[in-house]
Amino acid sequence: MKDEELQLRTVNVTRYVTPLREGGSLPAIAEADDQFLYVLKFRGAGQGTKALIAELIGGEIARLLGLRVPEIVFANLDVAFGRIEGDEEIQDLLKASVGLNLALHYLSGSITFDPLATRIDDPLASQIVWLDCLLMNVDRTARNTNMLWWHKELWLIDHGAALYFHHSWNDWSDPQKPFPLVKNHVLLLQAKALDKVSETFVPLLTKERIQNIVSLIPEEWLTTEGSPFATTLEHRNAYTQFLVNRVANADFFVKEAQYARAALI
Incomplete structure (x- = not known):
């Protein structure tokens, strides 16, 4: 029997909550239209889509092997999303990340x-x-x-x-x-x-x-x-x-x- 085809959910980012200042990629906690919070990884960050590819492959292989990984989703960022952001650095990041990004379910209290x-x-x-x-x-x-x-x-x-x-x-x-x-x-x-x-x-x-x-x-x-x-x-x-x-x-x-x-x- 063949393995079932894998699929990831796609969510739309609705609210930028707060940046996570660890590392150089400036991930952020964001809310999506499914009402869940996610750690959002931006395609416009320093390593670009290569970091997102590594995140996706690494996380899903870990899950296949039975290790615990938060749910990974595609996160769509609308072109108008960054217009109300006051921080210029974050605004530039949001503008460079319009389209499909990657996010992990936020483990609140971890x-x-x-x-x-x-x-x-x-x-x-x-x-x-x-x-x-x-x-x-x-x-x-x-x-x-x-x-x-x-x-x-x-x-x-x-x-x-x-x-x-x-x-x-x-x-x-x-x-x-x-x-x-x-x-x-x-x-x-x-x-x-x-x-x-x-x-x-x-x-x-x-x-x-x-x-x-x-x-x-x-x-x-x-x-x-x-x-x-x-x-x-x-x-x-x-x-x-x-x-x-x-x-x-x-x-x-x-x-x-x-x-x-x-x-x-």
Whole structure:
């Protein structure tokens, strides 16, 4: 039986609530026409649509693997939305972000995960390290864990810094592309079960399921200036091929993470 085709809801932003000043992308809490609050990621921010693509792919792969991620939606921003905003920097960001953006459901009352205050079990830590090695996510460090503690459960957020090769597309097709920055992962010391996690996760990440996730990328996000691909189809297929190759060579990044962990012990 084939997997069902994935779909994301689309909402219309109705109210800009407050900026979140963490990082350089200036995300914001915003309200949509479904009456829910979202953390809105703007296409007009510094990394542009590439950060949104990484957020979308990373978040939906994490969800497929059974990890907790807030609902991801497409968020449409009307051309008139930023006219009443008083802050010029935010007004410029809103004007540059007209159209389709990305948003995550706002987990009201959540707190930033602190591994010193709240301990998670080693299998979960191993799952998260495995995911971030697959995605080459450089932004899950002690300084910025990009995890939230909500209702006594751990939630993953902000995968916008993953898949960083797509900012240049250099050596993207290398099936054993190194990820040395795994040494900085906040959960690396707890990642004692990477081999077992790999045995579970690799069969889940079939080519069909990866294609389903990549197919969610809006066409307009793939038409960026300076793209090395002749067509958006080639661009989309490159993401699929990178992830398929990465999964097929999971033993390589697992061993890389294990060596990095051994160096810390």
